[in-house]
Amino acid sequence: MFMQHFADGILSGAIVALGAIGLSFTMKILRFANFSHSELLTWGGYLALIFLAFAGSFTDLSASKISPFSFGWPMLFAMLGSAAATSLLAVLLHYLVFRRLARTAGHMTLVFASFGIALLLRHLVLLFWGHDPIYYSNELQFAIRIPGGARVMPDQVFLLGLTILVVVFLHLFLTRSRTGIAMRGVAENPELARITGVNVDWIIIWVWVIGASGAAISGVLYGMTVQLRPELGFSLILPLFAAAILGGAGSLYGAVLGGLIVGLSENLSVMVIPSTYKPAVPFLLILVILYFRPDGIFGERK
């Protein structure tokens, strides 16, 4: 039983981790808590439907399945397309709302604006796709037994593998590429970055693109392993913030570790408390972190 909860915790933690990476970067580099970030997960999940339908017009979706998964290359194409489209949406929001407000208003105004945008985005999903849950595929999947006795779906193994791949890619990007190093420089000291020759406005676009891509992939993985519904992002907002705060704003590894801790604690908590209290666990985690280590595990102490 423990191993099953542990495996479930790792898998749901991986989804939270992917979503929390972008939130963590936004908190550190753009210096505000973006409550609309979780809606990018929802949009990512739903936008993939459009790309999936587009790919479906060229090929038979069920025939292109890659065994043992429930999907094939059209789903991978849809995931990439969704990441690009969600990035575009995030950059648009940056130019239309956040950039303008950042010049004239304080951080709290940005936070409240993000609340408004979250509501707008959520209701647009309702308007376009309706309230009923949607599945990418109706294919039946059989669980596989892993060492320790737990059972997981092949799609969930893919989820974990892809999360690891994304984290490794982001690690290489942040440490090996000059844009990644510049991003870390901007996170530490934006004014120094400017006088060093870094185009900070350009780096901010990169932050939105990376954050939105992570959110979109996270949303698609959620849709693949659970289901798509308009409240997808809203239901993850607390776990995402708990993971970002737990790991420390601006830390890739912090967001990943934070996501895993949130996923594990949520899933393992049902062994000792009724499962109806499970959503309260991230909230408790936020309180504990803010009390004992407000800058997070990997955050710099102020």
Next chain:
Amino acid sequence: MTRQTQKPVLSAAGIVAGYRPDLPILHGVEVAVTAGEVATIIGPNGAGKSTLIKAIAGLVAISAGTVLLDGEDITGQPAHQLARLGAGFVPQTGNVFASLTIQENLILGGIGLGRGEAFARVKEIYQRYPMLGEKRHDKAATLSGGQRQILAVARVLIMRPRLILLDEPTAGLSPMAAAELFQLVRVLAADGAAILMVEQNARAALKMSDTGFVLAEGQNRLSGPASDLLADAKVGQIFLGQRGAAKKAAKKAARKSSSKGANR
């Protein structure tokens, strides 16, 4: 060609600037620095010295006046463009990325260059400052104050700047580290860079400078060869901490004249 006849690398005229448009700190300030010249701005606290250097570096908005870099108008250009154009700025505090390695700090210094060229110039920096090469994989946070200043200057040098702006470079350094830094500044000038510096340690800075500008209340008060400013009794009294010395000299002169009168 003498310095006086050389065209200035930096020429700022009529600069009006401040942190708020309705509250300017500088009221029509002028400075000019030629290649190979070290110029120091001195003045009392609140004179606008750091504001001037930040305005030239593109960090403070200029509401009137012009800044020319080798004759090209760079007024109001964003700070990152100025760095790429060859106007390097080393701020007083927070002048290295403490969480990045020394190599990463230097790589960022060359972000305006092609990847290959940037890395080649980082290697040149390691040859020039072996200490940085030895510690290239260490975080900048591990460096001492003097070593951080060297890294901050080295990062600016990657772009081979025509103009180097230094905001109180010896602040917080030991006298030995400060002397070494002044030596480094002279070497940079000898290499052909124009250097404009704000320095609290006005006497030491003027001693190693070619030119000096005295600012007070956001306006030019005096300017000229640094040696002349050092010898100027008024500058000495107000800005170089010679108030006591001047008083003593005045008392001595008064005693002399009174004793002469008594003898008569």
